[in-house]
Every structure is written in C-alpha cells, then in structure tokens.
Amino acid sequence: MEPGPPGSSGPVEPGPCLSGQRGADHAASAFLQSAAGTEPGRHSLAVAAVLPAGCGERMGVPTPKQFCPILERPLISYTLQALERVCWIKDIVVAVTGENMEVMKSIIQKYQHKRISLVEAGVTRHRSIFSGLKALAEDQLNSKLSKPEVVIIHDAVRPFVEEDVLFKVVTAAKEHGAAGAIRPLVSTVISPSADGCLDHSLERARHRASEMPQAFLFDVIYEAYQQCTDYDLEFGTECLQLALKYCRTKAKLVEGSPDLWKVTYKRDLYAAESIIKEIISQEICVVMDSKEDNKHVGHLLEEVLKSELNHVKVTSEALCHAGRHLQQIILDQCYNFVCVNVMTSDFQETQKLLSMLEESNLSILYPVVVVSVHFLDFKLVPPSQKMENLMQIKEFSKKVKERNILLYGLLISYPQDEQKLQESLRQGAIIIASLVKERNSGLIGQLLIA
Template identity: 60%
Template sequence: MEPGGCDAGPTVKAVAAVLPAGGSGERLGGATPKQFCTVQGRPLVSYTVRAVERVSWISDIIVVVSPENIETMKSIIEKYGHKRVTVTEGGITRHRSIFNGLKLFSENKFSNHLLQKPEVVVIHDAVRPFVEEDILLKVVMAAKEHGAAGAIRPLVSTVIASAADGCLDHSLERTKYRASEMPQAFLFDIIYQAYQQCTDYDLDYGTECLHLALKYCKTNAKLVEGTADLWKVTYKRDLYAAESIIKDSLSQQICIITDVKEAVVQVGFLLHESLRSQIKVETISISLSKRDNHLQNIFSGQCYNFVCINVHLNTSENASFSIDLEELTKMKKFAREVKRKNILVYGLLIQYKDYFPLQETVNSAAALTMALIKDRNPELTGQLVVA
C-alpha cells in the first residue's frame, strides 16, 4: 500500500485495526462503561478512534461493542465524523469480541459486505486513547517480519505469588519481566487461525492475544518497547488523568478568525505573532457572509483540538462596542453548532487608537486567549470578551 501520514509508511499490502470496546466498566464504577464516559465533552472511545483514524495507511477500523451499545457507537461515529469505521457486535468476553471483529474480514455472518482482508491487523483497546503512529508502525513492521508483535513496558511493581494460606510463596525478578500493553499486531492469517483453533476455555478466560498466536500457531511475537502513554483507562482515577492530558492537548492549537478589513487583519497578525511562541496558531481572514461553510470545511479535517477566536475591532473614542448585533448573533449561532464537535468559539473585542496602545492591548488579549483555551469552559462559548 502507499505510505500514509508517516514518512516511512509500512511496506504492507493492507493494514486494518480492531478496537474491542465491549467492556462494562465495573472497575471504574458508575452506570456508564468507561469507553463511553465523556472527557472534555467527547466520549473516550472517540479519542481512540481518532488516534487510529489519523494514521492514513490503516484502511479499516473495526469497533466491537456490546449489543446494547451498537446504536450509541454508531451515533458517535456520525456525530464526530469518523471515517473508515465499521461497528460490529461483540461477544461475552474480550477474546470473543476480538474474534467477531476479525470475522468481518473473512465471513459474511456479521456484515452485509466483506471488508478487504488485511495482510496485518492491529488490535488496540478502545480505552487507550493516546496511541501514536510511531508505535503503530513499529508493531506492524515487526508483525510482518515475525508474524506477531506487541508493545511492552517495564513492570512498575514486583509481582508476587501467594500460597494457599495467604502467605508469600515466591516473587518474580522484576528485571526479567515486562508488562504486556497495546497495540499488538499480527499477520491476519496467523491470528485468525489461532482464534479458529481456540478452546472455549481460552475464549472465555484468556486475555493475551500474543499467547494465542504462540499456542496455536507457534508464532513467537516480537516485543516492542512502548511509550509511557500507552496506559489503559481502568479506574476512575485513570479517567481523571486522561481528562487532564486531553485538556492539555486540546489547548495546544488555536485558530484566529478575522474579518477581511485591513485594520482587523493587522490585529489578527499581531495576535498571531504574540501567541505563536506558546502554541500552534492558524489565522484566517474571511468575510462574515462566507464564514460558516468555509470554516466547516476546515474543521472537518481536524482533530477538534483547537479554539477559534473571532477578532473584532473598536476604534471609537468612547467605550461603546463597534460590533453590531447581527454579527454577534451569527457568531453565537456558529459557536453553538461547532460546540457539538468539541470546538469552542469565543469572540474577542480589541480597542485601540494608535500602535503602541494596540500592541499592549494585543499582549493582554493573548494572555486572555491563553486563559480561555487552557480553561476550555464550554459555558463561555459564543460569548464576547473584551481585551
């Protein structure tokens, strides 16, 4: 296949991904399964799908969910505009769910059409939202060479075994062992054959996919050192940690939108220059009448991890606002629409009379802008703030 977003795309005919997302979230507590918990206004599973979706050389993404969550997952796919995603029904255990996902490429039982059978398939938990293209590429290339591969991390704590009386039996030498993480990748024929040969005991009580490839296909997986951000959201504290990381990520990019008037464009440029040393900044100058459709096209290709700032100008002698009601109404309407996709829009009013006060005001506006996007308070979206 052609290389995708990574400079060194995999020399593999086709790559697909299966994301098991059928867990009940018992360890997290609460009625909502962890994969559907909202983080910064968006379900956790959507972040994971988007992370995999950004990798252009992954042709198909299968999300496997419990029967009662099929429609919920489909609505998430539609709401956030995910592409190349197929939702299918999971089984009563993790292994049975993964097997159901793999069947979409070989059997017609679970779908009205067959997807292209990949050469390599990636398996990744839907509650590990911080996977990067680099580790996906490493496990895919290792799987092509060795038949199977998986990310690993050093053990944080020593593993011990207890005797029947509850006393210590023995402990493992921590330096000799590793924690198995996700993602994992396999030659499709190997992992599919392994699942076909599985006993019911393996399907019901097993958890390690690499072990199935070894047990049934004699395939020794290549172990790939993973990064620290491959952890799994399991407990409520993990959800809080994920929210903090995602919130920080969402505040790393901003889009400044100005009108086409020369004075306003100048203000937008100055604000851009003031912010660019702190975050990634894009500036767009566009007529208000053409703004909606143009911006919707821009947002459709993004990860929704930025805030748009409308820059307005007040050159009057008094303190009255020079923005008219029609423009405010359009901005608020637009803000409500894109808020559904986790994009927050604020209006910014800057007043000035000559250059030096303007620069000082722009610096103040930059500080205010940084505070807004770090806080990401959805209740302020569509509001006009004054610098």
C-alpha cells in the first residue's frame, strides 16, 4: 500500500550533464551534440532556452513562488539545474524583475549555475518572454549571446523537466516550426455564462492541458512577438497560439509526463520537496575501513540495509586506498553515507569521510546525510565514554551543517548472540532509513541507539 518511488515519471537527476546515462537521453544528446558540433564553422543546431521568472501571485505567500525554498534552496535553482545538465542547450536566458535581480545573481553564484544570462522581466509573462527573445536576437558585440536556431521556452516553476521531453519538443520544433508539451485534463473544463451559471461543458477527451516546455524556430516565435498586439502581450497566455496567429505555424503537440506539472499552490511545494527528498534518497553508501573482510560487521549492516530498503541501491566502499573508489561515488552523486566505526567509540573514520565530503562540492545542491555508526557491546564499554562521544558529535554536526552536511550518530548494540545481533542491525537499518528519508536538520548531532 506504500506509495513507491515515482517510477516511470522519473524526475530530475542532480548535477550537470547526466545525459549519457540513460537510453533516450543518450540518443538525444548524441543527435544534438553531433548536430551542434564543437567546431563553430560546421552546420549546427544551436539551441537556447528562455525562462520567464517574473511574479506569481497564486501561491498566497509573500515570496514569489520561484524563490520559495525547497530543502533551503530556491525552486528556480532546481529548474536551472534541470536545464543546465542538458549539454546541448547553449544559453539559458532568465527574465527576472528589477527588484529580484540581486537575489537571482546570488542564487546563480551560490549554486554555481553556468550558461545563465539575466534580462529584466516585463510586467506580464509574454512581455518577459519577449525580453528574453530580444536578448538572444541582438547580436551585440559585447554580448556573449548569439541567435539560436531553436529556442525552448520553459517555466521557472517546473523543476522536474527531463532531457527526453526537451529533446522531443526541440526536434519537433525544428520540423514543424513550433512544438509544445501537453497533458490530459484532470478536471472537466466548463464555460460559464455571464450570470455565473453553466453555459456548456467541454468534452474532456477532445481537449488537453498545454504545459511546458515548448520550443520554436527562433525566427518564427520572434516574428510572432514582434507582430503581436498589446492586448496579446497583456492578456495572452499561450505562445503556441501566437505562432499560429501571426506566423501560421501549427505547433506539434508532444505528450509529456506527469512531472511537467507547474508548482502553483503551497501543496505543490510540499509535493516538490517530497519528490526531491525521494530522488536523493535512492542510494546509500556504506563506508568502512576495510573492504576485503567479508565478515566485517559493516557488510552485515549492508546486507540488512539491502533487505530492509526496497527501491534503494546500497553500495559499500572502503576509506583506504586513498579513497579513490569513494571519490567516484561522490562524483556520481550519492547523497547518503553510513560510516562504520567498528568496535570503537571514536570518530576517526567519520572525520576522514567528512573531510572528503567537505573537499568535494557534493553538498552545494543537496543536503548530504552522514550516519556515523558505532558498534558497541553495551556490556563491555562504559556508558560514560559514550556520553563524551555524544558531546563530540554535537560539535561536529554543528560545524558540518554549515556545509549542508547532516551528521547523526548511531550506536548499534553488538551482542554475542547472533539472533540479537540481527535484530539490532535491523533496528539500525530502520533508523538509517528514517534519517535518510526525512533529512531532518533539527535532529543533527543526536546519538541514536539501535
């Protein structure tokens, strides 16, 4: 009965340029990279993106929704990340209001976003998009932007866009001049009469919701915006309609996945946070001092984690060998570590791991969970020693929290009895799963007991 992970609606993977890792995306990447080439002289399909990020009023919160934090990072940064990791998008133009310009610059700096240009937003969505298009059209001497062949238009508040659908709308736009993602309607659409009563209802099966991303031949959409009226710019909502009306370009419609949805209400922020937490909780790496010994209690814990946590990939790595394998796991963006300190109550291993994590930039985008596990035979080790440790982990946890690392301690009882050991390992796995799932910063530095 538990809702599993998003399955087919696979959401954003973290980090830049993961395109080579999946089938469809790999094809997309290969096609567009070879088309775009690396030699500027050759024929290439130049693709840019425009993101209107003006103001949203629907959320009922004072902060514009694209700046609302999810795991302490603004929503728009997730959307930028989703576009950025697509190697064949050359430029990303974001239209923000003057008052949010500095906030936006600091977001780009803090989260190290690349290929972003900022332009000033207009007072409506269409005016903001037009500003973005103008910046791409003008081949100014000092501008690092150049006119693309195809331009993607996307929303700042749709963070879960996949490379696959971007590829589909771009290739359809290349062929048809315009293309946009659509979804089935969730509710029936009706038309009210002037007195607030039902005039008629629309047949649900014959209509679709128009979503984002959309893509256009640049000349088509730029022409449409140049020709369209002030009324269009003020009250229009649909770019595909402008291309149809002013350039007679009938957009190709592309079926999108459910995760193209637009973060509109507060409940959508909750949903986005849960989805993001789920995405970064799909792998746990068990780190131990020696990999070779199969009877190592760390391996026992690894086995129990594997059997207790479905949907989670559990790997293990040694801290020794100058940690080269571990470096790779960090590069591959695993956000959860269980560091095993065997039969000892000091934090030596955990400290080594924390140093490696601090040196990497892994925790810039997402909070990283580290569970420092200590196996102790409660009958042999005096509890007072544990209390000293506790104080130590509190201080460590405060320090690494500043680097977005969430550190928790976990004592696992190590009785001689085999069955009791299995039970305490199982308890430990449940606690680790909870910590990884919730990423609760209020409980950092606690020493939990299994």
